[in-house]
Amino acid sequence: MPNIRSAIKKARHDVRRTQENRIYRTRVHTLSRKVHELIGAKNLKEAETALQAAQSAIDKAAKRHVIHKNAAARKIAGLRRRLRLAA
Numbered sequence: 001m002p003n004i005r006s007a008i009k010k011a012r013h014d015v016r017r018t019q020e021n022r023i024y025r026t027r028v029h030t031l032s033r034k035v036h037e038l039i040g041a042k043n044l045k046e047a048e049t050a051l052q053a054a055q056s057a058i059d060k061a062a063k064r065h066v067i068h069k070n071a072a073a074r075k076i077a078g079l080r081r082r083l084r085l086a087a
Helices: 005-040 044-063 069-086
Strands: none
Touching: 005 044, 005 069, 044 069
């Protein structure tokens, strides 16, 4: 447990930030998994709409610095590549 007042405050902020970041990270993971499942089921029209939702969530997470912008670009490119190759 931190002893210095500023460290105590930082610890409180870190807990709150971690909870908020987990929301964005979970949303990205869930929507990406949904895209992968729809591609696997050869349901490409629904996969395209799910991809748009996943891309939006990934971009929002990158904008809030939850994930790095290059990691976001890599995730989006990978999802698009899988959808393109499945078609």
